[in-house]
Amino acid sequence: MTPALEIRGVRFGYGDLTAVWDVSLTVPRETTVALVGRNGAGKTTLLSGVAGLLRCQSGSVLLEGDDISKLPAHTRARRGLSFVQEGKRILRELTVRENLVLGTFGRPASRKDAKALIDQMCTRFPPLAEKLEQPAGALSGGQQQMLAIAQALVNRPSLLLLDEPASGLAPVVVDEVLALVSELKREGLAILIVSEGGEELLSGVADEVAVIDQGHLVLTAAAHEVTAEDITAAMGIGPDSGTVPVAR
Numbered sequence: 075m076t077p078a079l080e081i082r083g084v085r086f087g088y089g090d091l092t093a094v095w096d097v098s099l100t101v102p103r104e105t106t107v108a109l110v111g112r113n114g115a116g117k118t119t120l121l122s123g124v125a126g127l128l129r130c131q132s133g134s135v136l137l138e139g140d141d142i143s144k145l146p147a148h149t150r151a152r153r154g155l156s157f158v159q160e161g162k163r164i165l166r167e168l169t170v171r172e173n174l175v176l177g178t179f180g181r182p183a184s185r186k187d188a189k190a191l192i193d194q195m196c197t198r199f200p201p202l203a204e205k206l207e208q209p210a211g212a213l214s215g216g217q218q219q220m221l222a223i224a225q226a227l228v229n230r231p232s233l234l235l236l237d238e239p240a241s242g243l244a245p246v247v248v249d250e251v252l253a254l255v256s257e258l259k260r261e262g263l264a265i266l267i268v269s270e271g272g273e274e275l276l277s278g279v280a281d282e283v284a285v286i287d288q289g290h291l292v293l294t295a296a297a298h299e300v301t302a303e304d305i306t307a308a309m310g311i312g313p314d315s316g317t318v319p320v321a322r
């Protein structure tokens with residue numbers, strides 16, 4: 075079956091700086107792939123490039139078999155790619171409802187369909203339903219992350235890119251976010267989730283793991299076939315480095 079996402083030998087960077095070198099990675103349908111790596115390894119750059127926020131210096135990106143490498147970000151969104159950027163990219167001054175409505179603009183929906191999609195999110199995320207007419211900035215950190223994910227879901231994606239969705243959240247909220255990721259996977263979504271640590275592995279959310287270091291993909295494996303030590307070693311984190319290792 076054609077994979078949800080196929081990344082073939084891509085390079086992405088900023089001006090003269092190349093931050094991701096010749097990376098190839100596949101995300102099969104209904105599969106969650108965790109992309110892990112140290113600070114500055116190139117995780118966000120790779121996701122931003124796949125989403126179309128950075129120009130492809132070389133290589134190609136295929137969404138459900140179609141080459142989207144040259145398409146602008148908004149067209150990729152319309153094709154079913156949703157990107158939740160790190161740091162809760164919601165509009166704090168707008169209400170929760172308005173943020174959700176914005177999410178429906180990626181793939182044009184009739185007013186009736188857009189309303190149905192927002193109703194679905196209210197059922198899925200009761201705390202958002204309760205605060206639908208309040209400014210998004212009034213939500214807790216965890217609820218803002220839920221809103222960011224809900225905003226991505228109303229785009230009816232076939233591929234969801236999640237950049238460190240658990241970052242800065244209380245442990246109980248991290249568990250909620252990871253439970254949601256598992257649920258979305260069960261519902262058939264393909265997910266590429268970035269993590270600096272190993273939360274996704276810990277909770278068994280990821281089916282596959284890809285490790286990136288200094289812009290190079292250094293390990294890809296089925297999650298059940300690698301140990302925490304394999305991953306830590308691939309990340310270039312030694313036992314004496316002082317960096318918290320990936321836990322399992």
Ligand SMILES: Nc1ncnc2c1ncn2[C@@H]1O[C@H](COP(=O)(O)OP(=O)(O)OP(=O)(O)O)[C@@H](O)[C@H]1O
Nearest residue numbers: 088091093111112113114115116117118119120270
């Ligand atoms: N806007 C930018 N302009 C120039 N260089 C950048 C920019 N963003 C990132 N970089 C550089 O690109 C490299 C990869 O950064 P990137 O943010 O992709 O890493 P990361 O693995 O996501 O790290 P983190 O976990 O800290 O977010 C780093 O050397 C970083 O300094």
